[in-house]
Amino acid sequence: MKRLAVLASGRGSNLQAIIEAVRSGALTLEIVGVASDRPEAQALARAEAAGIPAAVFPPRQYENRRAHEAAILRWLQELEVDIVALAGYLRILSPGFIQALGCPILNIHPSLLPAFPGLNAQSQALAYGVKVSGCTVHFVDEGVDSGPIISQEAVPVLPHDTLESLSERILEAEHRLYPKALQLVAEGLERPERRSARG
Ligand code: GAR
Numbered sequence: 001m002k003r004l005a006v007l008a009s010g011r012g013s014n015l016q017a018i019i020e021a022v023r024s025g026a027l028t029l030e031i032v033g034v035a036s037d038r039p040e041a042q043a044l045a046r047a048e049a050a051g052i053p054a055a056v057f058p059p060r061q062y063e064n065r066r067a068h069e070a071a072i073l074r075w076l077q078e079l080e081v082d083i084v085a086l087a088g089y090l091r092i093l094s095p096g097f098i099q100a101l102g103c104p105i106l107n108i109h110p111s112l113l114p115a116f117p118g119l120n121a122q123s124q125a126l127a128y129g130v131k132v133s134g135c136t137v138h139f140v141d142e143g144v145d146s147g148p149i150i151s152q153e154a155v156p157v158l159p160h161d162t163l164e165s166l167s168e169r170i171l172e173a174e175h176r177l178y179p180k181a182l183q184l185v186a187e188g189l190e191r192p193e194r195r196s197a198r199g
Pocket of ligand 1: 008009010011012013014015087088089108109110118119120121171174
């Protein structure tokens with residue numbers, strides 16, 4: 001079975017969906033570690049509750065970004081991970097880190113990319129006035145939210161939506177989408193040379 005590590009900065013609800021998909025047998029891989037850049041991240045408590053080793057790498061404990069990433073890289077290499085999933089991990093990974101890691105890195109983003117990349121995707125969708133948004137799981141490349149798409153799910157934007165109501169509807173879709181996309185990679189889907197959504 002492939003070995004997955006999850007990086008998360010906050011609430012960790014996507015991590016929880018991944019944990020539950022593994023428990024139910026819908027996702028056939030082993031979660032070998034969860035790391036966060038924030039000691040207070042709820043994701044760490046969720047990992048511990050599930051009996052998954054958790055690690056914290058607060059950036060200010062390192063001299064610079066390079067040293068911070070080097071520590072995370074060492075941890076991932078010691079765990080012998082095959083796949084890394086970013087689940088609300090709010091730091092941009094450097095090209096050097098991505099290359100040195102050399103395994104697929106996935107990210108989930110709360111919009112239908114390439115619309116609304118970067119921060120506050122749900123607010124961007126509301127401000128733009130779209131009728132449909134959603135979520136995207138993609139392979140991480142050197143850009144911001146720019147790597148090849150694996151899976152997407154569309155979510156309607158309703159007339160009276162607030163940031164909270166839209167974010168909640170998108171989050172429910174995220175919890176369905178991320179385990180499914182991870183399963184495709186667990187079954188051998190690789191980052192393609194050419195772009196084409198798979199599921
Ligand atoms: C999710 O909505 C995820 O799509 C988003 O952060 C949230 C994390 O929630 N990620 C991004 O915006 C990345 N650009 P969670 O901690 O409950 O999984």
